[in-house]
Amino acid sequence: EVQLVESGGGLVQPGRSLRLSCTASGFTFGDYAMSWVRQAPGKGLEWVGFIRSKAYGGTTEYAASVKGRFTISRDDSKSIAYLQMNSLKTEDTAVYYCTRDGPYGMDVWGQGTTVTVSS
Amino acid sequence: EIVLTQSPGTLSLSPGERATLSCRASQSVSSSYLAWYQQKPGQAPRLLIYGASSRATGIPDRFSGSGSGTDFTLTISRLEPEDFAVYYCQQYGSSLVTFGQGTKLEIK
Numbered sequence: 001e002v003q004l005v006e007s008g009g010g011l012v013q014p015g016r017s018l019r020l021s022c023t024a025s026g027f028t029f030g031d032y033a034m035s036w037v038r039q040a041p042g043k044g045l046e047w048v049g050f051i052r053s054k055a056y057g058g059t060t061e062y063a064a065s066v067k068g069r070f071t072i073s074r075d076d077s078k079s080i081a082y083l084q085m086n087s088l089k090t091e092d093t094a095v096y097y098c099t100r101d102g103p104y105g106m107d108v109w110g111q112g113t114t115v116t117v118s119s
Numbered sequence: 120e121i122v123l124t125q126s127p128g129t130l131s132l133s134p135g136e137r138a139t140l141s142c143r144a145s146q147s148v149s150s151s152y153l154a155w156y157q158q159k160p161g162q163a164p165r166l167l168i169y170g171a172s173s174r175a176t177g178i179p180d181r182f183s184g185s186g187s188g189t190d191f192t193l194t195i196s197r198l199e200p201e202d203f204a205v206y207y208c209q210q211y212g213s214s215l216v217t218f219g220q221g222t223k224l225e226i227k
Contacts, residue, residue, distance in 0.1 A: 035216070037164075037218075044205075044207065044218060044219075044220050044221045045156075045158075045164065045207050045209075045218040045221070046218065047209075047215075047216040047217060047218060050216065061214045061215065061216075063215065064120070064215075097163055097164075101211070103152075103169075103170070104166070104169040104170070104173075104175065105152075105154035105156075105166050105169035105170075105175070105209065105211060106154070106156070106164075106166060106209070106211075107166045107169070107175060107176075109163040109164055109165070109166075110163065111163055112163055
């Protein structure tokens with residue numbers, strides 16, 4: 001079964017850091033780009049960023065709202081994608097989803113992990 | 120950044136009716152890299168349509184997508200009770216991926 005499982009969410013104070021993980025199973029992880037998408041309480045979907053597969057350089061792109069604060073990385077040997085979040089702000093409070101990306105859109109989504117930034 | 124504007128914000132219809140949801144882009148979407156997602160409360164979004172008009176695996180044929188350039192449409196031919204949800208369009212043809220703000224499809 002193709003599956004993505006996020007972990008690492010929780011309550012964190014403004015200005016602190018948090019690292020989310022996305023563990024993949026059921027497919028060849030290294031063949032795919034991976035994205036992170038977030039959803040603030042009661043709001044719509046916001047793309048955070050993605051990391052390309054190694055075949056396409058493994059490079060990253062980020063939304064303007066997180067560029068310079070968030071970093072996406074991947075460990076293909078473990079089938080895990082990471083979202084390192086630094087200098088967190090209250091407006092980063094959201095459910096964070098990881099997704100499998102391709103020419104067919106974001107075809108696999110995890111169940112999400114909740115990040116709450118509050119003092 | 121390509122801005123996607125969905126309309127209407129809320130659509131109130133009855134089961135059995137036809138739903139037409141619109142997504143307009145601020146500039147042309149590359150190679151029709153336009154997708155539609157459905158999200159129900161408490162659940163992750165689900166891919167419905169990719170490439171503007173191709174149904175994802177397992178999606179019923181009552182869902183169809185059309186359009187190109189800057190104007191795209193998701194049509195649900197006959198609404199089933201399980202179709203009432205929020206729908207998002209997304210463009211993934213540029214390095215900066217964007218979503219529309221969503222259309223809530225509610226039971227009338």
